[in-house]
Amino acid sequence: xxxxxxxxxxxxxxxxxxxxxxxxxxxxxxxxxxxxxxxxxxxxxxxxxxxxxxxxxxxxxxxxxxxxxxxxxxxxxxxxxxxxxxxxxxxxxxxxxxxxxxxxxxxxxxxxxxxx
Amino acid sequence: xxxxxxxxxxxxxxxxxxxxxxxxxxxxxxxxxxxxxxxxxxxxxxxxxxxxxxxxxxxxxxxxxxxxxxxxxxxxxxxxxxxxxxxxxxxxxxxxxxxxxxxxxxxxxxxxxxxxxxxxxxxxxxxxxxxxxxxxxxxxxxxxxxxxxxxxxxxxxxxxxxxxxxxxxxxxxxxxxxxxxxxxxxxxxxxxxxxxxxxxxxxxxx
Numbered sequence: 001x002x003x004x005x006x007x008x009x010x011x012x013x014x015x016x017x018x019x020x021x022x023x024x025x026x027x028x029x030x031x032x033x034x035x036x037x038x039x040x041x042x043x044x045x046x047x048x049x050x051x052x053x054x055x056x057x058x059x060x061x062x063x064x065x066x067x068x069x070x071x072x073x074x075x076x077x078x079x080x081x082x083x084x085x086x087x088x089x090x091x092x093x094x095x096x097x098x099x100x101x102x103x104x105x106x107x108x109x110x111x112x113x114x115x116x
Numbered sequence: 117x118x119x120x121x122x123x124x125x126x127x128x129x130x131x132x133x134x135x136x137x138x139x140x141x142x143x144x145x146x147x148x149x150x151x152x153x154x155x156x157x158x159x160x161x162x163x164x165x166x167x168x169x170x171x172x173x174x175x176x177x178x179x180x181x182x183x184x185x186x187x188x189x190x191x192x193x194x195x196x197x198x199x200x201x202x203x204x205x206x207x208x209x210x211x212x213x214x215x216x217x218x219x220x221x222x223x224x225x226x227x228x229x230x231x232x233x234x235x236x237x238x239x240x241x242x243x244x245x246x247x248x249x250x251x252x253x254x255x256x257x258x259x260x261x262x263x264x265x266x267x268x269x270x271x272x273x274x275x276x277x278x279x280x281x282x283x284x285x286x287x288x289x290x291x292x293x294x295x296x297x298x299x300x301x302x303x304x305x306x307x308x309x310x311x312x313x314x315x316x317x318x319x320x321x322x
Contacts, residue, residue: 036195038234040268041298044321045137045162061268063234066197089138091162093195 029104030070032083033095037063045090053078053086058104065112071104133303133319134188134204134228135165142321146305149313150174155186163190169208169224182245184210184224204228212247222247234265237274253283260296271299278307 037043043061046068050059055078058071068087072078080097087094100107136142136159146153150173157167165188173180186208194201205227212222223246230239237260244253260276274296281289292315294307305317 034195035197036193036200038198038200038232040266040270040272041301041303042133042136042200043268044301045140048137048140063268064265089162091137091190091193 026101027074027103028072028077028099029102029107030072030078030083031098031100031107032068032070032087033066033098034068034087035066035093035095037061037066037068037092042091046087046092049086049090053082060104060108062108062112065110069104069107133321134206134226135159135163135190136321138162140321142319144317144319146315146317148315149309153317157186157188163193164188169210180212180214181219182210182212182222182224184208184222186224199231199233201231202229214247220248235262236260237262237276254280255283256280269300271297273297276305276307 034046037046040061040063043063046061047059050056050068050070055073055076056070057073060069061067062069068083070078070083083097084094133142133144134157136157138159138161140159142155142157142159142165144153144155152172152174154170155167157165159165167186167188168183169186170183171181186206188204188206191203191205193203206225208224210222210224211219213219224243226241226243228239228241230237232238237258239258240256242253242255256278258276258278260274262272262274264273266272276294276296278292278294279289280292290309290311290313292307292309294305294315297304297306301320301322303317303319305315307315309315
């Protein structure tokens with residue numbers, strides 16, 4: 001009986017740790033909503049700053065949707081605080097940071113929602 | 117005296133971007149009529165930049181020069197949902213050499229306010245220049261429209277009219293229609309005053 005409980009706990013732990021490991025290995029896309037981005041010349045700093053971050057493999061600025069889209073490297077994460085700091089160093093105001101499992105290119109090519 | 121005033125004519129446009137992102141270097145080159153302008157700044161915070169500002173005025177008899185160390189401040193920025201507005205201040209201390217005289221200490225100060233969306237651009241700038249003998253002000257107002265909303269990686273095009281006034285001179289209002297183009301870190305302005313003086317400004321940051 002005791003052996004069965006221990007075995008069940010061991011299997012459950014193995015599954016959970018594998019799932020957690022798989023999640024951290026997944027490439028995540030970070031969408032940050034930013035105010036004030038109206039000029040591509042002025043927003044160059046955003047790309048310049050994020051390109052230097054070791055956890056970021058790709059950066060895109062979408063002026064229409066007011067988004068900075070980041071692709072994290074596999075198994076690597078950029079902290080929300082760092083995103084906020086980088087946006088502010090570039091002279092802008094971050095509003096919301098959102099992580100999605102959708103591929104970077106898919107998020108980049110999404111059409112802007114039409115204003116009602 | 118007149119030459120130093122002309123020396124600063126056409127400089128308002130060149131100082132269109134006094135502070136950039138933290139860590140950026142920006143270089144600005146401009147020519148308007150017989151005036152050449154060179155500016156190099158380093159933005160050591162997102163609100164402060166320090167650098168070098170030099171100008172040369174070509175005269176039939178002599179060339180006049182101004183060179184200064186300059187500090188620029190972004191006093192206030194409003195990052196709005198569909199717009200951005202800024203207030204800048206700048207001060208420079210250096211030397212001016214005019215009409216074949218020996219170089220004399222000179223100072224420069226400017227105030228700038230701008231507001232832009234992805235389709236509308238407005239900017240107001242007033243600049244004061246002083247040397248031992250001369251004190252001049254240059255004030256400009258720029259109004260621009262973009263014919264289309266350019267994406268981040270696309271070529272941006274703006275049509276701008278710049279009204280420029282130099283204090284204490286006859287025929288002191290210049291009207292300069294110009295086209296502004298930028299893509300990536302490169303910025304170019306081409307124009308011509310109604311008096312026929314061509315204008316060219318180039319800027320880049322790295």
